[in-house]
Amino acid sequence: MKILVCISHVPDTTSKINFTDGDTKFDTNGVQFVINPNDEFGLTRAMWFKEKQGASVDVVNVGGPETEPTLRKALAIGADTAIRVNAEAKDGYQVAKELAKVVKDGGYDLVIAGRESIDYNGAMVPGMLAEMVDANFVTNCISLEVDGTNAKAVREIDGGKESVSTTLPLVIGGQKGLVEESDLRIPNMRGIMMARKKPLNVVEPNGASTETGTVKFEKPAPKGEVTLVAPDNLDELVNLLHNEAKVI
Amino acid sequence: MSILVYTESENGTFKKAAFEVASYAKAVADQMGTSVTAVAVNVNDTSELGKYGVDKVLNVSNDGLAKFNAKSYASVLSQAAKQEGSKVVVLSQSADSKYLAPLLSVSLDAGYASNVVAAPTSTSPFTVKRTAFTNKAFNFTTIDTDIKIVGVSNNSFGLVENSASASSEDFSPEITSSGVTVESVDKVTDKVTIADAEIVVSAGRGLKGPENWGMVEELADVLGAATACSKPVSDLGWRPHSEHVGQTGKPVASNLYIAIGISGAIQHLAGINASKVKVVINTDPEAPFFKAADYGVVGDAFEVVPQLIEKLKAFKAANA
Ligand SMILES: Cc1cc2nc3c(=O)[nH]c(=O)nc-3n(C[C@H](O)[C@H](O)[C@H](O)COP(=O)(O)OP(=O)(O)OC[C@H]3O[C@@H](n4cnc5c(N)ncnc54)[C@H](O)[C@@H]3O)c2cc1C
Numbered sequence: 205m206k207i208l209v210c211i212s213h214v215p216d217t218t219s220k221i222n223f224t225d226g227d228t229k230f231d232t233n234g235v236q237f238v239i240n241p242n243d244e245f246g247l248t249r250a251m252w253f254k255e256k257q258g259a260s261v262d263v264v265n266v267g268g269p270e271t272e273p274t275l276r277k278a279l280a281i282g283a284d285t286a287i288r289v290n291a292e293a294k295d296g297y298q299v300a301k302e303l304a305k306v307v308k309d310g311g312y313d314l315v316i317a318g319r320e321s322i323d324y325n326g327a328m329v330p331g332m333l334a335e336m337v338d339a340n341f342v343t344n345c346i347s348l349e350v351d352g353t354n355a356k357a358v359r360e361i362d363g364g365k366e367s368v369s370t371t372l373p374l375v376i377g378g379q380k381g382l383v384e385e386s387d388l389r390i391p392n393m394r395g396i397m398m399a400r401k402k403p404l405n406v407v408e409p410n411g412a413s414t415e416t417g418t419v420k421f422e423k424p425a426p427k428g429e430v431t432l433v434a435p436d437n438l439d440e441l442v443n444l445l446h447n448e449a450k451v452i
Numbered sequence: 453m454s455i456l457v458y459t460e461s462e463n464g465t466f467k468k469a470a471f472e473v474a475s476y477a478k479a480v481a482d483q484m485g486t487s488v489t490a491v492a493v494n495v496n497d498t499s500e501l502g503k504y505g506v507d508k509v510l511n512v513s514n515d516g517l518a519k520f521n522a523k524s525y526a527s528v529l530s531q532a533a534k535q536e537g538s539k540v541v542v543l544s545q546s547a548d549s550k551y552l553a554p555l556l557s558v559s560l561d562a563g564y565a566s567n568v569v570a571a572p573t574s575t576s577p578f579t580v581k582r583t584a585f586t587n588k589a590f591n592f593t594t595i596d597t598d599i600k601i602v603g604v605s606n607n608s609f610g611l612v613e614n615s616a617s618a619s620s621e622d623f624s625p626e627i628t629s630s631g632v633t634v635e636s637v638d639k640v641t642d643k644v645t646i647a648d649a650e651i652v653v654s655a656g657r658g659l660k661g662p663e664n665w666g667m668v669e670e671l672a673d674v675l676g677a678a679t680a681c682s683k684p685v686s687d688l689g690w691r692p693h694s695e696h697v698g699q700t701g702k703p704v705a706s707n708l709y710i711a712i713g714i715s716g717a718i719q720h721l722a723g724i725n726a727s728k729v730k731v732v733i734n735t736d737p738e739a740p741f742f743k744a745a746d747y748g749v750v751g752d753a754f755e756v757v758p759q760l761i762e763k764l765k766a767f768k769a770a771n772a
């Protein structure tokens with residue numbers, strides 16, 4: 205089985221979010237970038253397929269040279285080859301279109317992407333990609349088993365979960381549950397050394413267009429002071445929630 | 453030309469989100485000088501949609517659609533959009549709608565904006581306000597394609613009533629087969645889900661152990677709320693993963709979010725900040741949650757929560 209794991213390169217979850225160029229661009233100054241958490245769960249599940257079922261695992265990112273340390277980290281965790289499509293990621297459609305070419309050229313059976321990226325929160329790329337390459341698609345995936353060309357997956361739904369059966373080729377949008385937090389791997393020294401020698405292939409984009417554009421970013425209005433209520437005066441809290449906030 | 457809206461249902465009745473997306477579609481239709489057409493799948497009585505501005509309902513009744521299937525449902529919507537010549541398709545951000553939207557986007561060659569929280573700021577260029585960076589910012593996005601898909605976040609636009617009535621006609625699309633078969637659905641039906649809830653009661657590591665969740669559930673019961681938890685609580689196995697909210701868990705956009713024994717780490721706040729009113733109960737006045745909350749009680753959850761339950765019961769009895 206040939207597996208491709210899509211890696212988006214996102215600001216660390218503690219990052220302060222700021223913008224530059226008249227609030228049209230994300231300010232990367234002083235921001236630490238990481239593998240998108242949903243993709244890290246997917247990559248770790250892919251490692252399981254590699255170790256237990258002899259799958260090959262490549263990782264891919266659509267982005268500029270600045271994303272290479274993130275791809276190297278994925279190699280250090282155990283991926284075989286990294287591919288960087290040398291184009292600035294502009295919207296979900298353009299990224300999916302670029303990834304579709306990688307998937308077709310590489311003849312991948314299983315594509316593991318994340319449910320959503322924590323920067324743009326589009327939840328677009330995996331579904332669009334599946335549709336473009338005519339693969340089956342399961343998102344919010346919290347469990348995945350593959351046997352030959354058959355796959356069983358569990359999808360989280362509002363208020364529960366759903367078990368599905370499907371076949372390869374398959375694209376999934378993964379999240380926590382695919383593996384647990386405790387299964388995540390911190391690259392060790394040997395992994396990091398090996399990653400330096402592993403191939404990181406830069407491929408030129410096919411120049412996919414976008415369907416959406418950013419006009420500007422805006423930060424939420426600063427929050428007013430909290431209204432404190434004494435613990436022995438909870439009638440007041442009920443009163444405030446009813447008469448002032450009007451939520452009960 | 454009409455605005456097409458997908459009005460989701462469950463067991464033959466509309467979800468609340470259906471009325472919210474209908475209200476949104478009506479606002480877009482008014483801006484663009486057109487009407488609203490809804491697609492309803494296996495719904496017994498669609499008349500209520502008129503109240504939220506829908507002019508016409510396309511009624512789909514088909515056993516092949518009894519269980520939600522993203523591919524088949526996307527195809528139904530795609531056929532409806534083509535029949536109606538719709539240039540804008542509106543849907544919710546439920547797990548199901550988020551699943552089908554990217555498929556629909558490719559099949560209609562339509563640009564898609566997710567997590568939209570307000571009516572378009574302009575219809576030419578078509579510009580919407582969406583959240584990004586997990587609620588740490590807003591992004592004004594243009595959709596540049598001929599057909600546009602707008603995913604409206606739950607509880608962001610609200611319900612807007614209109615005094616119209618909707619006509620209804622049968623719609624019999626071709627049902628596309630899907631390579632994904634639903635084998636079984638495991639769903640708690642007697643509890644409010646985090647996605648649908650107007651009130652969410654959430655607790656963190658401050659509760660010390662899973663045996664102390666009785667009072668959280670009771671508080672949720674009194675309020676008709678969903679229960680949620682912080683990430684360590686689900687990592688420790690005190691509560692199911694499905695209750696984990698925050699940046700890497702489920703997003704919360706309720707009207708009221710009550711946080712008990714939760715410190716208010718940036719990753720937690722990012723995922724719940726879209727909630728309109730936040731209440732924190734915490735022993736530590738320095739807990740970061742107090743900076744994000746509207747109302748706060750500095751106190752011990754084990755004393756405050758049981759009392760709050762009693763007060764709320766009394767309030768409900770008085771207001772019943
Ligand atoms: C990559 C990444 C992603 C993450 N994603 C998420 C996420 O999605 N969601 C999330 O929640 N976290 C997330 N976290 C974890 C986050 O950083 C915090 O560690 C976590 O939110 C803390 O949970 P907590 O508030 O329950 O526990 P703690 O931080 O331990 O806080 C417990 C609080 O309870 C209070 N307390 C103690 N006793 C009582 C009492 N008797 N009565 C009242 N209050 C009491 C304490 O004062 C304290 O403020 C993430 C972390 C990382 C690194």
Ligand SMILES: Nc1ncnc2c1ncn2[C@@H]1O[C@H](COP(=O)(O)O)[C@@H](O)[C@H]1O
Binds near residue numbers: 265
């Ligand atoms: N620039 C990118 N390069 C590679 N994969 C990506 C990129 N952007 C998004 N993805 C994948 O698509 C998933 C969902 O992203 P999004 O649609 O942006 O929310 C991510 O978790 C990644 O797996």
